[in-house]
Amino acid sequence: MTYAGPASTSAGVVFDEPAKTFDIIVVGAGPAGSAAALEAARAGRSVALIERGPFPGAKNVYGGVVYGRILDELVPDWWEHMPVQRWVTRRSTMVMTPTQALTVDFRTQDWGRAPYNGATAYRADLDSWLAEQAVAAGAVLIPSTVVTNLLQDRTGTIVGVRTDRPDGDLTASVVIACDGVNSFLAKEAGLYQTEHQAEHLTLGVKQTLALPRHVIEERFAITGRDGVDIEMLGCTRGIPGGGFLYTNLDSVSIGVVLALTGVSKAKTRPEELVAELKRHPAIAPLIRGGEQIEYSAHLIPEGGYDAMPELIGDGMLVAGDAAAMCLAAGIWLEGVNFAIGAGMYAGRAAAAAVASGDVSRRGLAGYRTMLEKSFVLADHRKLRKFPGLVLSDRTQQQYPALVCDLVQGMFQVDNPAPKPGLRKLLRRSMKENGVRWRELLRDGWTGMRGLR
Structure with a gap:
C-alpha cells in the first residue's frame, strides 16, 4: 500500500487520498462485530473483521444468558447450529437478605423447543461460531491484531485504521467500531461528548464451578438440555448491583455485578461478595462440592440510553458494548441480543452507504433509523429510567x-x-x-x- 505522507494530529493519523483496501472494516469480533461483518459481506461488500485475540471469543467472559431470536434474520434455524450449553426453561428472580430469600420462579416448556427463548453458552464457542458465519459469507478475519488509531482524511472523515501489524494500516470507506466497553475508537472520533463516566459502568465478577451433569439436574430439578437462570437482588452488601447463578451442562456459573463507584467507595473486594453469596443458605446447597475452574471479571456498560455516545460519524458507526447497548433494567438483563441487532443494522447501513457513494453522517443515517424502529433503541428508550431506579x-x-x-x-x-x-x-x-x-x-x- 502506498500513501501520500502521513501526518500525526490530535484526532488521529491523517492521510491524503489513501488507497481503499476494503469497503468496510469492523473492529472487534464479538457478537456485534461478527453480525456487522456477516450482514455487510452478504450485501456483496469487501469486509475486514479485526480481532485482537488469537481467535474470536478468546478474550471474552460471560455471566448471563444469550437471547437468540434476533438471529432469525441472520442465520436460519440458528438453534440447530449455535453452540449452546442449555436452553433456559426456568427463570427465577430472588430477593435476599443475609438470612432470607424470596424467589419468584417461572418455568415453561415452551422455552425448551424451537425457536427457544434463551440459552446459556460459552462466549469462546459463541463468538467463534458467529465469526465463522461472517467468514463463510466472504468477510476476511484478521486475528491477533490490535487497532491503535483511526485514519482520517483532511476533512476529518474516517478512512481506515492503524494496526500493530508489520503492514500497519488498513483503509476502508466505513469503519464500524465494535471494540467493547469504553471504546477508544469512538472517543478518538469524538463521538463521546464527555469521558465515559464511572457511574455508567459495572464490574461483573464470575466463578465457574464444575459439577457432574446429573448433580446439576437433580439440584435444579431439570432434565435433558433444560437450564436455569437465577437473578438476585440484595446480595451485594449494599453496593449497587446484583447476583446471578445459571447452569451449563456440567458446570454452574455464579457471580455478582457491581456498580464501579460503589465498589470503590465500599473498599470491598468483589471476590469477598462472591464468597458470601456462595455461603448464603439459599445458594450453598445448590453449589455444594463445586470445583472452581474459571474466575473472570469484566466491565459492563449499564448506563442505558442516556449514557450512549453518538452512534454515527463521517465514515464511522458504533455498535454493541462500544455504544453502551447493554440493557440492565431490573428483570431485564440483556446484552448479546442488543449487540447482534445493532451490529446487523450497522453492517446493513454501511453496505448501503458504500453502494450509494455517500459515507458521511448523512449517508450513514439509515443506521439510526433502523435502530429506532427496532427493539435496540426502542427498549432502551422505554426503560431509560430503570438503571437509576434499580441501582x-x-x-x-x-x-x-x-x-x-x-x-x-x-x-x-x-x-x-x-x-x-x-x-x-x-x-x-x-x-x-x-x-x-x-x-x-x-x-x-x-x-x-x-x-x-
Whole structure:
C-alpha cells in the first residue's frame, strides 16, 4: 500500500487520498462485530473483521444468558447450529437478605423447543461460531491484531485504521467500531461528548464451578438440555448491583455485578461478595462440592440510553458494548441480543452507504433509523429510567429486606396471637426498613411507566 505522507494530529493519523483496501472494516469480533461483518459481506461488500485475540471469543467472559431470536434474520434455524450449553426453561428472580430469600420462579416448556427463548453458552464457542458465519459469507478475519488509531482524511472523515501489524494500516470507506466497553475508537472520533463516566459502568465478577451433569439436574430439578437462570437482588452488601447463578451442562456459573463507584467507595473486594453469596443458605446447597475452574471479571456498560455516545460519524458507526447497548433494567438483563441487532443494522447501513457513494453522517443515517424502529433503541428508550431506579439505595437494600420481612410475617404462625393483617405487616416492615410511603409510590410509578 502506498500513501501520500502521513501526518500525526490530535484526532488521529491523517492521510491524503489513501488507497481503499476494503469497503468496510469492523473492529472487534464479538457478537456485534461478527453480525456487522456477516450482514455487510452478504450485501456483496469487501469486509475486514479485526480481532485482537488469537481467535474470536478468546478474550471474552460471560455471566448471563444469550437471547437468540434476533438471529432469525441472520442465520436460519440458528438453534440447530449455535453452540449452546442449555436452553433456559426456568427463570427465577430472588430477593435476599443475609438470612432470607424470596424467589419468584417461572418455568415453561415452551422455552425448551424451537425457536427457544434463551440459552446459556460459552462466549469462546459463541463468538467463534458467529465469526465463522461472517467468514463463510466472504468477510476476511484478521486475528491477533490490535487497532491503535483511526485514519482520517483532511476533512476529518474516517478512512481506515492503524494496526500493530508489520503492514500497519488498513483503509476502508466505513469503519464500524465494535471494540467493547469504553471504546477508544469512538472517543478518538469524538463521538463521546464527555469521558465515559464511572457511574455508567459495572464490574461483573464470575466463578465457574464444575459439577457432574446429573448433580446439576437433580439440584435444579431439570432434565435433558433444560437450564436455569437465577437473578438476585440484595446480595451485594449494599453496593449497587446484583447476583446471578445459571447452569451449563456440567458446570454452574455464579457471580455478582457491581456498580464501579460503589465498589470503590465500599473498599470491598468483589471476590469477598462472591464468597458470601456462595455461603448464603439459599445458594450453598445448590453449589455444594463445586470445583472452581474459571474466575473472570469484566466491565459492563449499564448506563442505558442516556449514557450512549453518538452512534454515527463521517465514515464511522458504533455498535454493541462500544455504544453502551447493554440493557440492565431490573428483570431485564440483556446484552448479546442488543449487540447482534445493532451490529446487523450497522453492517446493513454501511453496505448501503458504500453502494450509494455517500459515507458521511448523512449517508450513514439509515443506521439510526433502523435502530429506532427496532427493539435496540426502542427498549432502551422505554426503560431509560430503570438503571437509576434499580441501582438506588432503596431498591438495593431497603426493598429486599421489606419484601422478605413482609412475607416472613405473612407465613409465620405466632399462636395464640391472632394473625396480623396485611396492612399492619406492611406498615411494620416499612418502618423497620426505613421506607416511606411517598418513596414507595414514586418508585412504583417510575417502574409502572417503564412497563407501559
